[in-house]
Amino acid sequence: MNAQARLLSLAVICLQLFSESRAENSEGLATAREGKLESLGVNLCLPHSLIAAGVPTRPAPSLPMPEGPSSGKNSPKGQTVQPVSPPATEMPIIEKEKQDSGSNKPAAKATIEYNESAPTAQGVPPLGIVQALNEALINSPRAAAIRAQFAIARSKYAQATQTPNPSFFMDRGLLAEQVMRIGPQFTYEPPWKLIFRLLATKRLVAQTKTDLLTTLWQLRADTRRAYMEVIVAQETMKTLEQLYDLSSKLLAVTDKRFQAGDVPELDMLRARLANSQTQVELAVGRVRVIRARQQLNIIMGRPVHQPVNVPGLPDYTGSVPSFERITQLNEAMPNFEHLVPPLRDYIAIGLANRLELKSLDQQIKLNQINLKGAYGNSIPNPKVALGKSTEGNPPVGPKLTAVFFTVDAESAFTNLNQGNIALFKATAKQLKYQVGSQKNLVIGQISSAYQRLLAARERLRVYQERVLADSYEVARLARRSYEVGQSGITTTLQAQQYNVQIRSQYLDAVMTYTQAFTDLEQACGKPLQ
Incomplete structure (x- = not known):
């Protein structure tokens, strides 16, 4: 003793x-x-x-x-x-270093201060994905610029109604003939030429409208990607905040155990290093959220700093009951209570609504009108002149005055407009093959996007059912095990890093699903939501 x-x-x-x-x-x-x-x-x-x-x-x-x-x-x-x-009889090491250096480094459980001005979403109604898509198509300056191109296409109606201007004809023989002919000269254009030009303009305007809708359809995809970037950025920041909270608690426990002499100083330094790294990553995550929200505001035509409230993803870490998660489903996420339709349904939708196929159909109709117009243009336009004719009738007279009439017509002998006729015939044959090629491309795009959608959907289901909850529980138990001295800090830090890695992989799966859904919607040519 x-x-x-x-x-x-x-x-x-x-x-x-x-x-x-x-x-x-x-x-x-x-x-x-x-x-x-x-x-x-x-x-x-x-x-x-x-x-x-x-x-x-x-x-x-x-x-x-x-x-x-x-x-x-x-x-x-x-x-x-x-x-x-x-x-404790002395100041903790972190607080001592804070006193010695005079810096503003926060303590273990302090909150992170961020000076960057960011739009807050307090009191702002939530912005759904459908509302964001509609607002972008209505208010975005990009959409306005695309719609303004349609007026340029419609201006070709005025161009189609243009006809040759009349000219002034004068024939004056002062000495020999003593003739004076004066009057207008007209170029006569057959009426079918004007009709064919108007019909061709109508088909061209319809084709241009389809092409502009295709551009707006791509703007819709860009808006969806910007919306999902906001969701992923917010969820990433939420994950980093949780990690920072856990690392702060771990640092506090490590410091307390170090003061009690239960763990070496190396454990406390490693815990502080992990907390500092998380603090830096959290600051970067907040900047990412600001950038994503600003990009969404810009593409929707809003002011850059206008607050926006994008709903987050449901929590699948076990803190929310499963029956409450159904009401928290985000519009951009899949609903596993509904089955995905078979592939043939999407192929039928794509073949009926794909804008590229509609544009090819308009091109075929335009080419048919141009071919008929080429046949009509093979007949030349005659020129007609009429007016007053005065002749001195030399050598003795009398002076005569009468009306004259002149016709100048080109003979269609070597130029029958055969070049344009051959061109439009070859174009018609090529467009038929182009339709088959485009249908094959549409089917391939729909099939690829459909299979990627199924794979991403299944991956999300596995993450939401058990992976996220298990990872969260492992990280929590690892921290509790370290608090009671049953495991080392290396195991605890690895569990936390693995939990963050799982959450990051889940967010990558969300982006993969969104990209697959966007590609499927683009391939079908019709809103699927």
Whole structure:
């Protein structure tokens, strides 16, 4: 008993001197401490000898020591108790460094201050995916520029009604003939030429309208991607906030155990490093949220800094009951209560609504009108001149005045407009093959997007049913296990990193599903939501 009491008192003196060495950096004091230890007959490896002797190494022998796996060899196994830490007699290391450096580094449980001005979503009604798509098509300057091109196409109606202008004809023979002919000259255009031009313009306007709708359809896809980027950025920031909260709690526990002498300083440094890394990543995540919201505002035609409230994803970590998650489903996420229609249904939708096929149909009709117009243009336009004719009737007269009439017609002998006729015939044959090629391309795009959608949907289902909840529970239990001293900090940090990795993979799966759904919607040419 005397030997154990002596060893215990030596351990107390050693740890008190060790704590003094943390607060004082003077070289003279360190030499004095070494002299005091040598005077007591204790070397610097005393803690290891005490541990080998089975003596507790916590710096508070006056307080009752909890029995647990780390209290000695004779402690009962399987007993889980909370470690009791004595009141700290000195400032924690983090706070001391904060005092010494004069910096604004937050403590373990402090919140992160971010000076970047960001639009807040408090009091703003939630913005659904359908509302965002409609608002972008109505208010976006990009959509307005696309719609303005339709007026350019309609202006070709005025161009189609243009006909050759009349000219002024004058024939004057002063001496020899003594003739004076004066009057207008008209170019006569057959009426079918004007009709064919108007019909061709009508088909061209319809084709242009289809092409502009295709461009607007691509704008819809860009808006959906921007909307999903906001969701993923928000969920990433939420994950980083949770990780920062866990790392802060872990740092606080590690610091408390370090002050109690239960863990080495390396554990505390590693916990602080993990907390600092999470703090930096959280700041980057907040910038990503700001950028994503601004890009969504820009593409919808809103002011850049206007607050926007995009609903987040449901929580599948076990904190929300399953019956409540149904009401929290995001419009951009799949509803697993509804089955996905078969592939043939989407192929039928795509062949009936794909804008590229409609554009090819308009091109075929336009080419048919142009071919008929080419046949009509093979007949030349005659020129007709009429007016007043005065002749002096030399040599003796009398002077005669009458009306003259002149016709100038080109003979269709070598130019029958055969070049344009051959061109439009070849174009008609090529367009037929182009339709088959486009249908084959549409079917391929729908099939590829459909299979990727099914794979992404199944991946999301597995993550939501068990992977997210299991990963969250593993990280939580790892932290609790470290708090009671049953596991090391390496295992705890790895569990937290693995949890973040699982959440990141889940968000990647969300983006993959969104991209597959967008591609399927683009391939079908019809809104699927």
